[in-house]
Amino acid sequence: MKSTILFFLLLLLSVSTFAQAQYSTTNKEAIKNFALANQSIDEHMYDQAITQLQKAIAEDAGFIEAHAQLGDMMHLQRNNVGAIQEFNKIIALNPDFSRAVYLKVGDIEISEAMYSDALKHVQKYLTYTGITDEKKRYAQKLAKDCLFAIEALQHPVPFKPINMGPNINTANDEYSPVATADDNTIIFTRQIKRNEDFYQSNKVNSEWQKAVYLSDKINTPDYNEGSESISQDGKFLFFTGCNRPDGLGRCDIYVAQKKGDDWGRPFDLSPPINTPGWESQPSISADGRTLYFVSNRKGGYGGYDIWKSTLTAKGWGEPENLGPTINTPYNEQSPFIHPDDSTLYFCSNGWPGMGNQDLFVSRLGKDGKWKVPQNLGYPINTNGDESGLCLTANGSYAFFSSNKLSGYGGFDIYTFEVPPNLRPNVVTYVKGFVSDAKTKQPLEAAVEILDLENTRPVYQDYSSFEKGDFLATIASGKNYGLNISKPGYLFYSENFSLVKHTSGNPFNITVFLEPIEVGNKVILKNIFFDTNKYELEPESRSELQKLMEFLALNPTIHIEVSGHTDNVGNDELNQKLSENRAKSVYDYLISHKVDPARLVFKGYGKTQPIAPNLTDEDRAKNRRTEFKITAK
The missing domain is CATH 3.30.1330.60 (OmpA-like domain)
Structure with missing residues (x-):
């Protein structure tokens, strides 16, 4: 959690303070219990320490140091309500006992959605002189969180999450859902006995079928697979693998290609994407040529930043940080680039939000730079951690996971209708099948879709060898040309206009290539x-x-x-x-x-x-x- 490092830093400072000879009490029994509590803390016996601190306070309710230590212990044990009570008792007993208590209690109050109280305490902390620049920036960030949250609570956005049902969710944890462009296939992570594997469900007659184990070519019994991204046509799966013997770092990004009805064995992406550091949470663009991912490599703005790499003739290019309009001195994670290639969803604890990690959306400007992110609002975001989501190609619905709603157990996967102002640009998809005009057998052919205004390719790939199928997502508002070619055959051309296209209705094309x-x-x-x-x-x-x-x-x-x-x-x-x-x-x-x-x-x-x-x-x-x- 964002406050963990700060908490332990303040805990060490408070312990050194309490080691002084003078306390706010002269009650020997209270001091004795306080000393015993410190010894229990050194031995990591936290429950015993809490009991001893409570005894010290029972001897003298004005023992401020004991209230401070008890508040720290309760926070460590995730009893935030108890911690807040103890810190407020300190403020009531002596408002100037420690300026650090105002920052600590404000931080915890935000995690409990007590925004007005938190704002008061954080603002009080900022009145003190001599605080470090780092702590000042953090306190200012918390104040912005409070101001945003108070306003967001007064203007909730529409949010009606729907559990995806027992064919997807079980008593185990299900999370990290991704869907293909036609919204007919979903792949997600399921954790069983601490082992994470991928599962897949297909939609038949508008109903999601019972999820099945994805593939033993990808899933392993000894390592965890997660944080995946599927190409729009469902043929390539990028995912995170950690501590695997073929990896370069602690966590690396892997890719696997679909072979018929099964998957080929994944391979570790080479440098410059993977490093001896930590690379994770990939998201592949609609054209398959830009990979967004999270890394803590050098050259970033904070702990975890979002980066991107573009595919070149020589392989993946040198990763580029998305810059300070996306990344902050804190953590940005779980990127999802929508098929419109200009709308990015991600989670962050650095931009103003409801506390901990919130979900945000940023849009690519005409100058090619990302705009300042927009918080998705309450109740999509809460005082808890919102860890990521993906959207359907038409942008109307999102998938996400949560353990805070009544489901089938642990984390379940849900869907909800995205408010119109948070949706991406309108896109549709072209789904085609290529066959020999004489034999009617499927053909593996080169497929290219071009923006006719600038003749720039927006899609370049091959129809599959097994079925002759292809699928491409494209943005509305433009005119497109479609070219399909294969050696030994006449090429095929088509054009279509999406200038006035306002819905996600797809184009379905069956192409028969004529022999030369x-x-x-x-x-x-x-x-x-x-x-x-x-x-x-x-x-x-x-x-x-x-x-x-x-x-x-x-x-x-x-x-x-x-x-x-x-x-x-x-x-x-x-x-x-x-x-x-x-x-x-x-x-x-x-x-x-x-x-x-x-x-x-x-x-x-x-x-x-x-x-x-x-x-x-x-x-x-x-x-x-x-x-x-x-x-x-």
Whole structure:
């Protein structure tokens, strides 16, 4: 707990003070019992010491040193109410006996949600001169906690936690839940007889099924596995392993990849992520290229800080501290980066809160810097420890664990609806299946999703070998292009707009890749022209690049670039427009050093529709640019 170190420091100071010859009492029996109590403390016999201190006070209720020692012992034994009573008796007997008592009692009162009393005592402590800078900063922090908590109690946020039921929770401890983007799989930690292992539950017909042991490739009988993060498609699991023989430090971050229905053996992430120090609590970004984690390595701002590392062509890059708008001189832990890649949830005992660890959210600004965190508020946060949570991809619900609510025993996993002002940006996910157009067998193919505005990839991965499936989360408010390719096949392209997308409804796509054969065609869905124009729009660049890469990988192939229109307007003008659009693509390829001998272009006007020209949607399908294999 945050006050433990301070407590023992003050305890040592108080013991040295009490060792002086003069006490606030002359009662010999009281002094005798007080001395016996100090001897019991030296021998770690704390219950006996408490009894002896109570006897000393029974002999003389004004024995201030005995009240101080008894308050310390009660706090050590987690009897906070008793400790507060003893320290208040000291203040009543002699308000200036020790300035340290005001800081001690204020700290404990915060842990008991006695914020007004705590604020009074902390402010009194700050009136004293000569206190160290460290203690002054700590007292100022406690005062901010009190002011925040008093205000938060008057303005509670909506919070209705729901226990996830007996298929997830048992009489054992369940905690650290994480979910896939489609909200159909949850992985969590269960502790049985001090051994922590991962369990998994799948959702079927909106019901969570009975959780099963994750895998003996990951779980071990001799070491603990916990603090995990799962990639959005459920294929990679990052987790914390401590004291393992293959580790670099006391706690390291490991990763395992799913192999069919089971998992491969995990491996320890190499430096610079893991060090001989302590690395834990990973959270992987939606694109799988940024890993957030907690470490106490050098170069931080406090005890435990949140860091991030970005994947490069040479592996994980040098970790970067998230900076002073996230990290404090105290502890920040349990990071969860939402799939929008710009909303970070974490717990901290350094930012103003309800006491101990609270949950916070920070948002990434347009300047690329994290903003000052927002406390999630009461009663999501309490005077106890809130240790972390994860959110669904749509941001509407959160999962967390607690032992303070009536559950099935110990820590249980709960879910609650996140208040709108605490939610991340709206995201959705693209879930697809890639198969051979002829055999209908699943294919492992390269999948790329691009932000069409800047042609920046937001997702790059492969569909699975076993099922041909992929899953990617993407933010709303933008236009995207989808490209799927595999050697020996024509590539596939698609585009979709999320500019006015306001819900978490996913895109489900089934793609059949055509083998490279003469006569087979590809619709270039990410080639764009303005209405009745034939100049290529900038958003077309990524698609044209894909086409050039395809031609480079298949140097014997010849293609025809063809333009098509709908049936609206003058036939002659449509014919000319289709030719000019095809020629624009042809000219672009030639200008980028594609051999002209491999290319021809042709306009077909309205003569080859692929849909009835009856609706705007169908007419849009007919306005297209294609390429066709003419020789191989």
